[in-house]
Amino acid sequence: MITIGICDDEKYIADILKTKIQICFNEYGIQTEILVFLSGKELLDCSQKLDLLFLDIDMSEIDGIEAGKCFRNKNKDCKIAMITVRSDRMKEAFSLEAYRFIVKPFEDDEIREAIDSFMRRRIGYRKILLYEGRRAVEIYQYQIMYIQTYDSYTEFIVESRILRSEKSLKELETELDGRLFFRINKKYIVNFRNINFYENGMISIAEEKMKVARRRIHEFEKSYREFDLKYR
DSSP, X not given: OEEEEEEOSOHHHHHHHHHHHHHHHHXXXXXXXXXXXXXXXXHHHOOSOOSEEEEESOOSSSOHHHHHHHXXXXXXXXXXXXXXXXXXXXXXXGGGTXXXXXXXXXXXXXXXXXXXXXXXXXXXXXXXXXXXXXXXXEEEGGGEEEEEEOSSOEEEEETTEEEEESOOHHHHHHHSXXXXXXXXXXXXXXXXXXXXXXXXTEEEETTEEEEOOGGGHHHHHHHHHHHHHHTO
């Protein structure tokens, strides 16, 4: 299930866009929930986590740029496509890390291209079975910050939680999404999305510092650049 938001203060425009988006996702055979917000306030009041947001720049009361900045603080992973009739405001939207700009009136090909791009960037959404104490839990792979191995188990740092598995890093390399994860040495697998800093073989994720094995630096840097270009 993919949850999509449309925020536009003109209801008939939002309804047109909703129909076009639904048609595109039907072609993918993917189940969606599409929520329509008729103001920036309605968007910010929503407690549901969105995967994709189509956000109009020019709205009354709270405009799309202001609403988008507040929304981004609540949801850092949601992909945002900006809707506009004014090309002069596109630069403002870069601060929201918008991945697409869609111009009114909507062209079917432009909507389809935006959704195709979203689907190509949607990585790490396979689930993995882990354990919290003795309790089995399923999480999405993208939630994993990094993984470290010990003698008989592996430890998964998942946001503020620590989960475990008895699988080795070698087994996990085949199970995890290789576009998102990389084994940097004998002890660690890292999630590219959570790297705060990288320089000369040293990685920082949250408060943890890790070193890329010398023989893996070239391959790591190549994979990290590819992630940054295609999926960031």
